[in-house]
Amino acid sequence: VEERESQVVLGLDPDPARLWPEALAAAPEQGAPAERAAAAMAIHCAALIASAGPACVAVKPQVACFERLGAAGWIALAVTCARAREAGLLVLADGKRGDIGVTSEAYAQAFLSSTPTPFGDVDGLGADALTVNPYMGRDALEPFVAAARDRGAGLFVLVRTSNPGAADVEDLPVGEATVHERVAEIVDGLGEGEPLADVGAVVGATEPQHVGRLRELMPRAPFLLPGIGAQGGRVEDLAPAFAPGRAGGLITASRSIARAHETSDEPPATAARMEAERLRAAAWALS
Amino acid sequence: VEERESQVVLGLDPDPARLWPEALAAAPEQGAPAERAAAAMAIHCAALIASAGPACVAVKPQVACFERLGAAGWIALAVTCARAREAGLLVLADGKRGDIGVTSEAYAQAFLSSTPTPFGDVDGLGADALTVNPYMGRDALEPFVAAARDRGAGLFVLVRTSNPGAADVEDLPVGEATVHERVAEIVDGLGEGEPLADVGAVVGATEPQHVGRLRELMPRAPFLLPGIGAQGGRVEDLAPAFAPGRAGGLITASRSIARAHETSDEPPATAARMEAERLRAAAWALS
Numbered sequence: 001v002e003e004r005e006s007q008v009v010l011g012l013d014p015d016p017a018r019l020w021p022e023a024l025a026a027a028p029e030q031g032a033p034a035e036r037a038a039a040a041m042a043i044h045c046a047a048l049i050a051s052a053g054p055a056c057v058a059v060k061p062q063v064a065c066f067e068r069l070g071a072a073g074w075i076a077l078a079v080t081c082a083r084a085r086e087a088g089l090l091v092l093a094d095g096k097r098g099d100i101g102v103t104s105e106a107y108a109q110a111f112l113s114s115t116p117t118p119f120g121d122v123d124g125l126g127a128d129a130l131t132v133n134p135y136m137g138r139d140a141l142e143p144f145v146a147a148a149r150d151r152g153a154g155l156f157v158l159v160r161t162s163n164p165g166a167a168d169v170e171d172l173p174v175g176e177a178t179v180h181e182r183v184a185e186i187v188d189g190l191g192e193g194e195p196l197a198d199v200g201a202v203v204g205a206t207e208p209q210h211v212g213r214l215r216e217l218m219p220r221a222p223f224l225l226p227g228i229g230a231q232g233g234r235v236e237d238l239a240p241a242f243a244p245g246r247a248g249g250l251i252t253a254s255r256s257i258a259r260a261h262e263t264s265d266e267p268p269a270t271a272a273r274m275e276a277e278r279l280r281a282a283a284w285a286l287s
Numbered sequence: 288v289e290e291r292e293s294q295v296v297l298g299l300d301p302d303p304a305r306l307w308p309e310a311l312a313a314a315p316e317q318g319a320p321a322e323r324a325a326a327a328m329a330i331h332c333a334a335l336i337a338s339a340g341p342a343c344v345a346v347k348p349q350v351a352c353f354e355r356l357g358a359a360g361w362i363a364l365a366v367t368c369a370r371a372r373e374a375g376l377l378v379l380a381d382g383k384r385g386d387i388g389v390t391s392e393a394y395a396q397a398f399l400s401s402t403p404t405p406f407g408d409v410d411g412l413g414a415d416a417l418t419v420n421p422y423m424g425r426d427a428l429e430p431f432v433a434a435a436r437d438r439g440a441g442l443f444v445l446v447r448t449s450n451p452g453a454a455d456v457e458d459l460p461v462g463e464a465t466v467h468e469r470v471a472e473i474v475d476g477l478g479e480g481e482p483l484a485d486v487g488a489v490v491g492a493t494e495p496q497h498v499g500r501l502r503e504l505m506p507r508a509p510f511l512l513p514g515i516g517a518q519g520g521r522v523e524d525l526a527p528a529f530a531p532g533r534a535g536g537l538i539t540a541s542r543s544i545a546r547a548h549e550t551s552d553e554p555p556a557t558a559a560r561m562e563a564e565r566l567r568a569a570a571w572a573l574s
Contacts, residue, residue, distance in 0.1 A: 013390070016404035024405060033407035040405075064386060064393035068402045069409055070365065071358040078357065098420065099351060099383050100450040103300070106351035115355045117303035118311060118327075120320035122356055133385065135422040135445060137452025158422060163387040165424025172469055174459045179466055182459055 001247035006057045007283045008276055009092060009224070011254025012045050012080060013062040016069070018259075019044040020268045038072035041065075045080040049087050051269035052257050052276035058090035058128070060224075060252050081125055090128040092224070092250075096158060098133035098140045108147035129154040131202060131224070134183045135169075138190070145190050145199060154198045154222070157187045159214060162204025162227030180210075184217040195244045196222050203241070205233030205251070212240040215248075223249050228279070229256025235282040242287035251283050288534040293344045294570045295563055296379060296511065298541025299332050299367060300349040303356070305546075306331040307555045325359035328352075332367040336374050338556035339544050339563035345377035345415070347511075347539050368412055377415040379511070379537075383445060385420035385427045395434035416441040418489060418511070421470045422456075425477070432477050432486060441485045441509070444474045446501060449491025449514030467497075471504040482531045483509050490528070492520030492538070499527040502535075510536050515566070516543025522569045529574035538570050 001007055016037040023044035027036050049059065059080075066077035081091045097107040109115040111130045115122045132144050134157050141157065148155050160170055160180040170180040184201065191197025200222035203214050211223070223241045227233035228251050241249030253276070260271035288294055303324040310331035314323050336346065346367075353364035368378045384394040396402040398417045402409045419431050421444050428444060435442050447457055447467040457467040471488065478484025487509035490501050498510070510528045514520035515538050528536030540563070547558035 013393075015393075016402060016406075016409075019405075027406070033404055034409045036406040037402075037404035037409060062386075062390055062393070064384070064390045064397065067361075068393050068397035068411060070397075070411070071361040074354075074358040074361050094386075096386050096420070097351070097383070099349075099381075100448065103349055103351045106302075106349070106355050110351065110355035110357075115303060115324075117320055117324035118306075119303075119314070119323040122303075122321040122324060124355060124357070133383070133420050133422050135420050135456055136448050136450060137455030137457065139450055139452030141452075161387065161423050163423060163426055165426030165428075168424030168473060169422055169466065169470060170424065172459075172461045172466060174461060174466075179456065179459060179461075183456060186455060 001057050004057045005284055006055055006280045007246060007250050007287065008056045008280045009058045009060045009250050009252040010048065010052050010056040010257060010276065011060045011062065011252050012048065013065050013254045014041040014044050015065065016041060020047055023047060034069045034072040038069045038076040041069070042076040042079045046083050047269060048258055048272060049083055049089070052272040053087045053089055055273065055276035055280040056089060058092050058250065059084040060092045060094050063093060063095040078125060081127065092129045092131070092156065093125060093127035094131045096131050096133050098136055100136065101139050101143055104140050104143040108144050112147045112153050113151060127153065129156060131156045131158065133158050134186060138186055141190060149192065149198055154200060156200040156202050156224040157183065159183050159187060159201040160203050160210045162206040162231050162233065166204065181217060184214050187221055188218045191221055194220060196220055196247055200224055202226065205238060206231050208233070208237030211238055215240045215243050220244055222247060224252060225249055226252045229253045235279065235286060239286055246287045249287065251279060253279055288344050291344045292571060293342055293567045294533060294537050294574065295343045295567045296345045296347045296537050296539040297335065297339050297343040297544060297563065298347045298349065298539050299335065300352050300541045301328040301331050302352065303328060307334055310334060321356045321359040325356045325363040328356070329363040329366045333370050334556060335545055335559060336370055336376070339559040340374045340376055342560065342563035342567040343376060345379050345537065346371040347379045347381050350380060350382040365412060368414065379416040379443065380412060380414035381418045383418050383420050385423055387423065388426050388430055391427050391430040395431050399434045399440050400438060414440065416443060418443045418445065420445050421473060425473055428477060436479065436485055441487060443487040443489050443511040444470065446470050446474060446488040447490050447497045449493040449518050449520065453491065468504060471501050474508055475505045478508055481507060483507055483534055487511055489513065492525060493518050495520070495524030498525055502527045502530050507531055509534060511539060512536055513539045516540045522566065522573060526573055533574045536574065538566060540566055
């Protein structure tokens with residue numbers, strides 16, 4: 001964050017039906033639909049990384065968007081992560097995984113480490129961090145923590161998300177607290193490191209009243225803050241996230257960058273660069 | 288269930304380091320480790336389906352186990368699902384996905400439906416059901432419900448899982464109830480259909496005291512019951528699951544079938560067939 005003077009995380013949520021025209025034009029003219037769409041998706045993400053990347057510290061590929069193209073999509077995801085690393089960006093894989101221990105181990109192998117096989121080790125995606133889901137409890141998270149710590153990577157545990165339905169389960173009252181506050185305590189307990197721990201939290205930016213309270217419960221956790229832009233959140237409301245340092249609040253933006261040209265006279269790449277730089281400057285000034 | 292006289296769901300959780308010897312022997316002798324391991328995995332799953340499948344009603348591939356081999360693993364998953372369908376088995380994809388609406392839509396495309404692209408539609412895995420995670424609330428589940436309903440498929444929402452850590456979040460007290468009971472109410476509200484709804488619930492078999500109470504809260508939901516065998520659950524404790532009919536309780540078993548030969552004198556395929564048939568008969572007698 002200090003090196004790039006940016007707390008902006010570029011969300012990569014490519015929809016094959018809404019790719020930049022330049023990506024569609026550069027897609028292969030032959031091949032199965034999955035392969036052509038996956039190639040166009042990788043080209044679109046590369047163009048986004050080239051234009052908005054310099055204002056960002058990381059990319060956050062949304063695994064679902066790639067996975068829907070099957071094996072071809074998985075290759076596009078790997079190619080996109082490699083491109084981001086070449087551009088000096090961290091990779092935060094947004095997969096929201098979580099399962100019983102032995103299965104969380106397998107997901108950790110897929111995203112953070114590697115899988116031993118009789119034919120040799122198979123490298124996973126090699127992400128610098130992964131988003132994980134806490135519903136199944138501590139033992140569903142621990143294999144991710146172990147795998148991440150082992151290679152200097154990190155995790156972001158869903159705590160209080162940015163969607164309206166977050167109220168249904170995450171906000172249920174537990175005594176004087178809420179479910180998401182109890183999850184925050186688990187996150188605080190799992191993390192190691194000062195002033196920032198290796199286990200972070202996803203905290204939606206759409207309801208900023210949560211940010212300050214959750215910072216008290218998780219004083220060392222880096223916050224991944226979705227919901228800025230298209231979902232209605234404002235950078236100006238996020239000051240408490242930065243209490244442990246500038247890297248304490250990472251601001252993710254996807255559609256507001258990738259579709260900035262829809263509300264601008266600029267071509268997609270220029271509009272994306274300008275919007276990412278606007279966000280970068282706003283967050284940097286605030287922190 | 289009636290047609291096959293079985294409520295047993297064959298869990299497919301292949302670990303490339305513990306495949307049946309016949310699968311390892313049949314793997315390709317050349318190629319990248321990921322491709323060789325994925326091929327061996329698909330052969331192992333095909334052998335499991337051939338031996339234990341006749342005693343089962345469905346397979347439950349654990350997506351994590353395939354995903355850790357990247358694109359090659361995704362192909363092995365698709366091949367395995369096709370093999371299960373040829374054997375007359377339903378496919379319940381165990382992915383435990385869940386995200387904000389637009390992303391849940393993408394996951395639903397990946398597992399249940401298809402993705403429109405400018406190059407033509409890309410079919411997803413075409414599963415008959417998918418496991419999903421309710422932490423993010425109703426609006427994170429609804430796109431899955433819509434996609435599943437549209438093509439006569441179903442969902443299993445995590446309610447009360449079989450791992451010890453389930454107590455950490457799922458069992459938190461909410462007034463007189465618990466988090467998982469509140470989730471059960473959401474599941475009951477989302478489902479349509481009589482006597483069995485199209486939205487089911489994952490209810491761990493390791494703590495059978497939950498099964499009866501959750502049946503009261505979700506009278507029409509099919510229960511997917513993991514935890515029998517290796518995790519310690521017993522078929523005999525699951526009677527309330529079958530209240531809405533024999534298909535009201537689907538019993539999943541993975542390691543206890545795939546590794547039955549480790550505690551038997553029989554070769555893997557024979558031991559797997561015997562264990563699946565033992566489970567089938569026990570559940571059928573009970574329901």
